Amino acid sequence: MEKSFLNKKPNGSPGDGAVVVENIVKHYGSNKETVQALRGVSFEVKKGEMFGIIGPDGAGKTSLFRILTTLLLPDGGSAIVNGHDIVKEYKAIRKEVGYMPGRFSLYQDLTVAENLEFFATIFNTTIEENYDLIKDIYSQIEKFKERRAGKLSGGMKQKLALSCALIHRPVVLFLDEPTTGVDVVSRKEFWDMLKQLKAQGITILVSTPYMDEAGLCDRVALIQNGQLLSVDTPQAIIGQYNRPLLAIKAQQMLRLQNDLKQYEDVEDCYPFGEYHHLVMKAGYREEQLRSFLEQHGHHSAEVCTIQPNIEDCFMALMKN
Amino acid sequence: MSSDYIITAEHLTKKFGDFKAVDDITFNVHKGEIFGFLGANGAGKTTAMRMLCGLSIPTEGKATVAGFDVYRQTEDIKKNIGYMSQKFSLYEDLTIRENIRFYAGIYGKSNAFIKEKTARLLKQLHLEQEANKLVGSLPLGWKQKLAFSVAIFHEPQIVFLDEPTGGVDPVTRREFWNMIYEAAEVGITVFVTTHYMDEAEYCDRISIMVDGRVEALGSPGELKRSMNAASMDEVFLKLARKATRSAD
Numbered sequence: 001m002e003k004s005f006l007n008k009k010p011n012g013s014p015g016d017g018a019v020v021v022e023n024i025v026k027h028y029g030s031n032k033e034t035v036q037a038l039r040g041v042s043f044e045v046k047k048g049e050m051f052g053i054i055g056p057d058g059a060g061k062t063s064l065f066r067i068l069t070t071l072l073l074p075d076g077g078s079a080i081v082n083g084h085d086i087v088k089e090y091k092a093i094r095k096e097v098g099y100m101p102g103r104f105s106l107y108q109d110l111t112v113a114e115n116l117e118f119f120a121t122i123f124n125t126t127i128e129e130n131y132d133l134i135k136d137i138y139s140q141i142e143k144f145k146e147r148r149a150g151k152l153s154g155g156m157k158q159k160l161a162l163s164c165a166l167i168h169r170p171v172v173l174f175l176d177e178p179t180t181g182v183d184v185v186s187r188k189e190f191w192d193m194l195k196q197l198k199a200q201g202i203t204i205l206v207s208t209p210y211m212d213e214a215g216l217c218d219r220v221a222l223i224q225n226g227q228l229l230s231v232d233t234p235q236a237i238i239g240q241y242n243r244p245l246l247a248i249k250a251q252q253m254l255r256l257q258n259d260l261k262q263y264e265d266v267e268d269c270y271p272f273g274e275y276h277h278l279v280m281k282a283g284y285r286e287e288q289l290r291s292f293l294e295q296h297g298h299h300s301a302e303v304c305t306i307q308p309n310i311e312d313c314f315m316a317l318m319k320n
Numbered sequence: 321m322s323s324d325y326i327i328t329a330e331h332l333t334k335k336f337g338d339f340k341a342v343d344d345i346t347f348n349v350h351k352g353e354i355f356g357f358l359g360a361n362g363a364g365k366t367t368a369m370r371m372l373c374g375l376s377i378p379t380e381g382k383a384t385v386a387g388f389d390v391y392r393q394t395e396d397i398k399k400n401i402g403y404m405s406q407k408f409s410l411y412e413d414l415t416i417r418e419n420i421r422f423y424a425g426i427y428g429k430s431n432a433f434i435k436e437k438t439a440r441l442l443k444q445l446h447l448e449q450e451a452n453k454l455v456g457s458l459p460l461g462w463k464q465k466l467a468f469s470v471a472i473f474h475e476p477q478i479v480f481l482d483e484p485t486g487g488v489d490p491v492t493r494r495e496f497w498n499m500i501y502e503a504a505e506v507g508i509t510v511f512v513t514t515h516y517m518d519e520a521e522y523c524d525r526i527s528i529m530v531d532g533r534v535e536a537l538g539s540p541g542e543l544k545r546s547m548n549a550a551s552m553d554e555v556f557l558k559l560a561r562k563a564t565r566s567a568d
Contacts, residue, residue: 186361
């Protein structure tokens with residue numbers, strides 16, 4: 001059965017699309033109270049790409065991943081993963097993708113080595129056969145291989161989960177929020193591991209609520225309320241931002257924000273770390289802004305024009 | 321000890337067997353301050369917070385919260401603080417109104433107080449229409465804003481927030497911080513943990529824990545200057561890289 005599907009070229013599938021998603025819809029609940037998790041999502045991931053799905057909790061990231069890994073059926077639309085239809089050819093997809101869910105879901109009462117062995121076996125392979133792929137990651141936890149998975153630290157659990165998701169040498173890897181709740185240092189280490197996997201030719205779809213991780217992806221989809229706000233390279237998304245953006249700092253930051261929101265040429269003003277970011281209307285005049293600041297007693301205000309980052313873009317798109 | 325402090329901690333230590341989860345930390349928090357409590361996973365933040373909330377008895381050292389001793393007066397501490405976390409905040413299968421009433425009741429507030437303040441709060445949050453809906457049906461950002469309001473409903477002197485904005489969208493995250501500022505304006509001390517380094521900048525002072533110890537303490541500006549770093553991100557990375565013990 002499956003063999004015939006494998007040989008068939010899917011209709012209209014572009015040559016180099018590792019993942020092609022078309023108008024996927026998913027809702028939960030009864031007729032009375034339905035939650036629209038995905039409202040017609042379409043995008044394409046190229047082979048070998050590091051593709052980020054970036055958005056807050058509840059945006060639909062997990063539903064999308066569960067649909068693409070054939071664990072959930074969509075209510076509408078279609079998708080192809082590595083040349084296979086997610087509904088009709090789900091068995092083929094399950095052999096060819098790796099999935100690391102957001103919640104730790106290995107067997108807590110099996111040891112590190114037993115978990116890895118288990119996943120290798122159910123995929124009809126051995127640890128030895130694919131050891132080269134996981135070596136860099138697994139070697140960091142190998143000295144604990146007799147320890148039960150439930151007794152591992154958060155960082156080690158993550159490395160074991162990634163090893164288990166890779167042990168059958170998947171073509172496409174789905175990572176659902178691997179860095180959520182993880183501190184800055186561990187996040188950096190995790191992204192370094194992903195870069196090495198990408199270098200081995202694996203297509204990676206990774207979701208994250210952290211906007212600053214967008215820059216580490218080749219392309220990103222920004223998602224909010226079950227809809228994609230934008231799909232492009234991080235640089236292109238930033239390039240599409242079309243308003244003057246300033247960073248501003250003064251003595252009294254809270255009052256500064258409230259005052260600026262009253263100023264007619266200000267479209268938005270929000271805190272951003274040490275500064276406030278100030279979205280201006282096109283054609284604003286700097287001298288006028290300066291004198292407004294003076295009038296309101298923000299004498300030593302520091303103002304400079306800045307490049308937006310992905311979070312600025314996300315907020316602008318959200319408010320549109 | 322100065323009465324200007326709402327938290328005092330001296331040589332506070334917590335051991336689990338041979339493991340020093342919190343290793344001799346000393347710091348004070350001023351009344352009305354927004355105090356950021358940072359550290360890598362496994363640095364000891366949660367253990368330290370549990371001691372300050374009266375949920376875990378220290379092994380060594382001294383500490384007071386709102387004037388109460390963390391060894392002998394844990395019940396007084398619990399009555400005088402508020403607490404919310406990302407993981408646990410409200411009961412999803414109770415309505416908004418029921419959650420408010422439940423928490424206020426636990427803190428022993430009178431029916432008249434609850435009634436009057438609930439009306440005011442629902443209006444403030446623009447949740448009047450939703451008051452009888454289950455909390456589970458609210459978007460995450462709304463839940464977190466409501467959870468914060470519930471955590472300070474009984475007008476505590478200090479509120480502990482454990483990663484309150486994790487996973488919240490960037491617009492709502494900032495609305496949440498505006499609520500923190502408003503609470504601080506009326507004199508509530510805010511003790512907050514976060515993994516977002518931009519939020520560290522919104523705090524009056526920050527402490528950074530590494531391997532159970534407080535490795536740095538000061539205003540964001542002071543820390544950046546003393547560590548010769550351009551951003552809090554850099555300060556955090558420089559400090560946390562010294563860590564020798566592994567994450568939680």
